[in-house]
Amino acid sequence: MVSRIGEQIEISPVELASQKAKKTRINLASGSPDPSTIPVKEIEETYNEVLEDLGAKALSYPGAGGQEELIEEIEKYLSPLGILDKNDRIVVTSGAQHAMELLGKYFLEGDTIAVENPTFIETFNALKLRSSVVLPIDLDENGIKVDELKELIKVVKISLLYIIPNCHNPAGVNLSETRRKELVELASENDFYIIEDDPYRPIACNLPKPIKYFDKDGRVIYVGSFSKVLAPGLRIGFSVLRGEIAEKISLIEQLDFSTSTINQYVVSRLLKKGLIQSRTEELAKHYSRKMKVLRDSLLDKGFQNFNNPSCGFFLLLNLGVDSWKAFNEAINAGLSFVPAKPFFLRGGETMARLSVAISNEDQIKEGVDILSSIKKKIIQ
Known part of the structure; x- marks a missing residue:
């Protein structure tokens, strides 16, 4: 016999994406701070x-x-x-x-x-x-x-x-x-x-x-x-x-x-x-710059349905296709992000959480390129 918690607990999508990210080139999944900012x-x-x-x-x-x-x-x-x-x-x-x-x-x-x-x-x-x-x-x-x-x-x-x-x-x-x-x-x-x-x-x-x-x-x-x-x-x-x-x-x-x-x-x-x-203003500017790169890249590739984050690491994108299917394709293409359905108690099947925490600006742009190609592939 095990407890109810023992029966119900399962791997989170964040942990799963983080594990997969170790084998990818581009990490748009992690909530860990940018390694370059750690003192x-x-x-x-x-x-x-x-x-x-x-x-x-x-x-x-x-x-x-x-x-x-x-x-x-x-x-x-x-x-x-x-x-x-x-x-x-x-x-x-x-x-x-x-x-x-x-x-x-x-x-x-x-x-x-x-x-x-x-x-x-x-x-x-x-x-x-x-x-x-x-x-x-x-x-x-x-x-x-x-x-x-x-x-x-x-x-x-x-x-x-x-x-x-x-x-x-x-x-x-x-x-x-x-x-x-x-x-x-x-x-x-x-x-x-x-x-x-x-x-x-x-x-x-x-x-x-x-x-x-x-x-x-x-x-x-x-x-x-x-x-x-x-x-x-x-x-x-x-x-x-x-x-x-x-x-x-x-x-x-x-x-x-x-x-x-x-x-x-x-x-x-x-x-x-x-x-x-003393680090707050510097870090706020650092992540804001990277978030702007992510937003601009998404718009350049025709993605329209996403929030405009006020601050922090994360952007919530409506991919318009099943996010788990896109995730599996992305891993094979060298990109990790977090399928966001488990963050929702209702809805969220096509939502993806993208993070600017770990990747640099060039990697963010490349990651969006990969997402765009994957969406087109799934729709076709």
């Missing part, structure tokens, strides 16, 4: 500093909920956002994905939850596998359709809303400030929590205030990460929660001791040096 030298120097200063202490077991030194630096880092009050605590996790796993364990046991349609399948799975019913709420250019959510919660009680408000994965949109305020009001009035997944803020500029900024009742749980601005392999993320919830999440986190002690000290010092804070 390897600074990270190496900081590892050496930590080991010289702390010795064996840096290699000991981590404490529950995160090292105090790192928590203090994250508090300073978050201060300009105005999302911390006296009742909130920070819990350090092994990346944002780990935070989702812990939150799912704490909040859900066969509950009903709501998510954007589409949503990021890998993070969402940690919540879906512990839920009995998942309700999709459509997006438009201003983010989740709050009016649709209002109608739904008139007839269905939900426990959680999972949302990616900035540089949405895979849709690329930013949630409007008006809708952020409305969501907080709805959560308070209808007794549900909002998980605000915000990993792309460190690589984007001119974003609205976090949903958490408008939260006065502790209904919003803010989840952040340093994976996109530093390096995903460091596996350092965090969540901001009410004290009583944070205490329990810390204890659940301690069950697996998965958040590396030395990596916490390294990220703490990188924050203290200002390295992370």
Whole structure:
């Protein structure tokens, strides 16, 4: 016998595309940051500093909920956002994905939850596998359709809303400030929590205030990460929660001791040096340039049906043909992307998620050329 989770869990399209990408020339699948932007030298120097200063202490077991030194630096880092009050605590996790796993364990046991349609399948799975019913709420250019959510919660009680408000994965949109305020009001009035997944803020500029900024009742749980601005392999993320919830999440986190002690000290010092804070504008421009290349290339090849991403790595393209069939053809032609049907709870059969994270500008152009040839081949 195995558990329900053991029976239901399966490989995500992101992981599948990433595995296939290892054998292709052009990677328009990955959500990992551009290797050329990872500050390897600074990270190496900081590892050496930590080991010289702390010795064996840096290699000991981590404490529950995160090292105090790192928590203090994250508090300073978050201060300009105005999302911390006296009742909130920070819990350090092994990346944002780990935070989702812990939150799912704490909040859900066969509950009903709501998510954007589409949503990021890998993070969402940690919540879906512990839920009995998942309700999709459509997006438009201003983010989740709050009016649709209002109608739904008139007839269905939900426990959680999972949302990616900035540089949405895979849709690329930013949630409007008006809708952020409305969501907080709805959560308070209808007794549900909002998980605000915000990993792309460190690589984007001119974003609205976090949903958490408008939260006065502790209904919003803010989840952040340093994976996109530093390096995903460091596996350092965090969540901001009410004290009583944070205490329990810390204890659940301690069950697996998965958040590396030395990596916490390294990220703490990188924050203290200002390295992370200083990279936002540079990285935002870097990915914006590559996204423009992708958009222009798609238009040049006659693709019209795609979103105009506000920021981040991802563009959602309607190929007009079955995306899994196109994916298999693309792999044979040396291109990897992510078929986006699994990101949708309804629809999405012809949708593809294209990423500008890994590939350079020439590779992006060539990848679009390959997609165009594949579409013509399938239609014929």
